Amino acid sequence: MKTLAEASTALRQALVSSELTQAGLKERAGISQRTLTNVLSGEQDFKLSTLLAVADRLGLEMLLVPKGAAAAFGGSSEVTEPAVKSRVQVAMERVEGRS
Numbered sequence: 001m002k003t004l005a006e007a008s009t010a011l012r013q014a015l016v017s018s019e020l021t022q023a024g025l026k027e028r029a030g031i032s033q034r035t036l037t038n039v040l041s042g043e044q045d046f047k048l049s050t051l052l053a054v055a056d057r058l059g060l061e062m063l064l065v066p067k068g069a070a071a072a073f074g075g076s077s078e079v080t081e082p083a084v085k086s087r088v089q090v091a092m093e094r095v096e097g098r099s
Helices: 004-017 022-029 033-041 048-057 067-073 087-096
Strands: none
Touching: 004 033, 004 048, 022 033, 022 048, 033 048
């Protein structure tokens, strides 16, 4: 996964496959409905601890692997530029009027 949208899609798919409802998931993960909605929408950034809590309650494990090894886990083996912009990149784009 390289984007928030991809992570959110995986979480939504796991939720559908599970026996949990959104209400049950938010209770088990200890987060608010608004936070869960944001996580599942893929449109807003969320804290890593929130991602870990939601993934854990859905029976998922987060793995970090070198980009070149991602193909072994169903991802692309192509090494590319980072898909997630840093805060500095976002700020520079705002300053330059590119956002």
